Amino acid sequence: MLTYRPGDSLAxxxxxxxxxxxxxxxxxxxxxxxxxxxLAAFTVVALGVLxxxxxxxxxxxxxxxxxxxxxxxxxxxxTVTLWPLxxxxxxxxEPALASYRVLLVLxxxxxxxxxxxxxxxxxxxxxxxPGRVGRFLGVGVALVFxxxxxxxxxxxxxxxxxxxxLGDQRPLRERMRTVGAAGVRRAFARSDRLALALRAxxxxxxxxxxxxxxxxxxxxxxxxxxxLVASAFL
Numbered sequence: 239m240l241t242y243r244p245g246d247s248l249a250x251x252x253x254x255x256x257x258x259x260x261x262x263x264x265x266x267x268x269x270x271x272x273x274x275x276x277l278a279a280f281t282v283v284a285l286g287v288l289x290x291x292x293x294x295x296x297x298x299x300x301x302x303x304x305x306x307x308x309x310x311x312x313x314x315x316x317t318v319t320l321w322p323l324x325x326x327x328x329x330x331x332e333p334a335l336a337s338y339r340v341l342l343v344l345x346x347x348x349x350x351x352x353x354x355x356x357x358x359x360x361x362x363x364x365x366x367x368p369g370r371v372g373r374f375l376g377v378g379v380a381l382v383f384x385x386x387x388x389x390x391x392x393x394x395x396x397x398x399x400x401x402x403x404l405g406d407q408r409p410l411r412e413r414m415r416t417v418g419a420a421g422v423r424r425a426f427a428r429s430d431r432l433a434l435a436l437r438a439x440x441x442x443x444x445x446x447x448x449x450x451x452x453x454x455x456x457x458x459x460x461x462x463x464x465x466l467v468a469s470a471f472l
Contacts, residue, residue: 298348
């Protein structure tokens with residue numbers, strides 16, 4: 239799971255609102271131009287985003303590994319025709335382009351997750367959406383970014399413990415039931431401890447969040463976002 243790692247790259251120093259805007263604009267433009275030429279251009283943009291965050295392409299791809307099988311299976315499934323029964327390789331072209339488009343969006347999102355602290359993400363959401371709605375979504379974003387990696391780590395430990403006890407030799411249904419039940423129990427236990435910790439720390443809806451301010455280095459990123467949005471309507 240991708241989590242924030244401190245660093246001094248350009249992406250680390252950008253305002254989180256600028257990074258969110260570029261991320262959303264990239265997704266909009268990629269969905270508007272899902273063609274070989276368009277995706278080739280967006281590949282160059284994605285490589286530029288990776289360079290700004292000083293990340294290898296393998297880092298976000300490994301972080302979103304659970305989604306990769308679906309991106310691979312979709313084009314393969316599209317080649318199968320039920321009536322008449324057979325294979326149509328040309329039918330996989332559009333699903334393959336769509337899968338590659340999603341992969342590019344995930345790569346750009348991975349750079350954001352890797353270079354943006356959770357508190358900055360919450361502050362950005364609350365600045366963009368003022369009022370109770372922004373506070374609610376900001377808290378949700380912060381909890382998901384912090385809580386989801388912990389739950390995934392719990393599931394990995396459960397699987398490793400089951401494998402150490404020869405659980406991998408049991409039927410698939412039994413393995414799924416064992417891991418799922420243990421994962422749910424740990425999730426509820428984590429939730430109870432999280433609620434207790436929030437009360438102990440006097441959780442507030444209006445905490446002192448980091449100050450956000452656009453600087454000179456943010457304006458080129460905003461210009462890239464504007465160009466991406468404009469390209470979606472051309």
